[in-house]
Amino acid sequence: MLTLHCPYCGVDADETDLHAGGEAHLTRFGPGASDDDFEGYLFTRKNPKGVHFERWRHAYGCGKWFLAARCTATLEVFATYSAQTVAPPADVRAAITAKRPDWSWGDLS
Amino acid sequence: MSNAISALEGRAVAGDVTVTDMGLQGMISLRGDLSDKALTKVCKSVTGADAPKPLQMSVAGASGFGWMSPDEALLLVPYNVVRDGLASINNALSGQHFLASNVSDARAHIVVSGAYADEVIAKVSPVDMHPDSFAIGDFRRSHLGQVAAAFWKSDANTFHVICFRSVADYVFDLLAASAKAGPVGYTS
Numbered sequence A: 001m002l003t004l005h006c007p008y009c010g011v012d013a014d015e016t017d018l019h020a021g022g023e024a025h026l027t028r029f030g031p032g033a034s035d036d037d038f039e040g041y042l043f044t045r046k047n048p049k050g051v052h053f054e055r056w057r058h059a060y061g062c063g064k065w066f067l068a069a070r071c072t073a074t075l076e077v078f079a080t081y082s083a084q085t086v087a088p089p090a091d092v093r094a095a096i097t098a099k100r101p102d103w104s105w106g107d108l109s
Numbered sequence B: 001m002s003n004a005i006s007a008l009e010g011r012a013v014a015g016d017v018t019v020t021d022m023g024l025q026g027m028i029s030l031r032g033d034l035s036d037k038a039l040t041k042v043c044k045s046v047t048g049a050d051a052p053k054p055l056q057m058s059v060a061g062a063s064g065f066g067w068m069s070p071d072e073a074l075l076l077v078p079y080n081v082v083r084d085g086l087a088s089i090n091n092a093l094s095g096q097h098f099l100a101s102n103v104s105d106a107r108a109h110i111v112v113s114g115a116y117a118d119e120v121i122a123k124v125s126p127v128d129m130h131p132d133s134f135a136i137g138d139f140r141r142s143h144l145g146q147v148a149a150a151f152w153k154s155d156a157n158t159f160h161v162i163c164f165r166s167v168a169d170y171v172f173d174l175l176a177a178s179a180k181a182g183p184v185g186y187t188s
Helices: A035-043 A090-099 B037-047 B079-092 B117-122 B165-180
Strands: A003-005 A012-014 A019-023 A051-057 A065-071 A077-082 B017-021 B026-031 B057-060 B063-069 B072-077 B099-102 B107-114 B139-144 B147-155 B158-164
Touching (some): A003 A077, A077 A090, B017 B165, B026 B037, B026 B079, B037 B063, B037 B079, B057 B147, B072 B079, B107 B117, B107 B165, B117 B158, B147 B165, B158 B165
Antiparallel strands (some): A003 A012, A019 A051, B017 B107, B026 B099, B057 B063, B063 B072
């Protein structure tokens, strides 16, 4: 069972209060994009064993979307942070590096 | 004019912990910038309650001012003054980005009161109801059993629950069953 800290209302929300929103930090490819880019945006998702970035919504609480960095293998949560970011902030990356020195996720590490 | 009735029509279950429908409760849902002075001022004039801190319900008599999310408040007022309250809010905030609506008839207000009232709620929600982490005045949106609900603690043994009208029957029966099943010894 996951417990994620909602960065908007400050509640340590139980998984049953949350709604999973899939992979975070997607780059949107819309009208005018190539077929490959559009297909990748729609369907191609990372499925790592280890460090992962996800979108979550505090559905039964304040209703806000936020982002979480966690380990898919151990369910350890490294940090949760604002959804108004296009890449994980430095403090989030530092928190992951402290626990998983050799982590990588897409272009990030 | 239709004859307004609450979803549970004052239903009550007696016992060590009582579960009671509070009947008609005026509620105004207000979305806007909660840090705005004009907004908190008009909310205070409508409810008589001070602006709540995050995750708190500020109570003044039969009225209340609750923090629902960073941009949403719940105002509790007597049922028959909702229209006046809405008019005051619409006047005071005209020109601003906000939305105030009368949700009185869309929701139900149930009170759980008694020696182990906190455990009655703890058993059916994921919230830590221990007095060390859920104090008097604390207000939380979460779920009870299968459905969304919000609740606050008004004194050591009394909790107020707000849920949607369509699930009022379910929530009432759930709380009554939880109360009937007795204490579990977590908070006492």
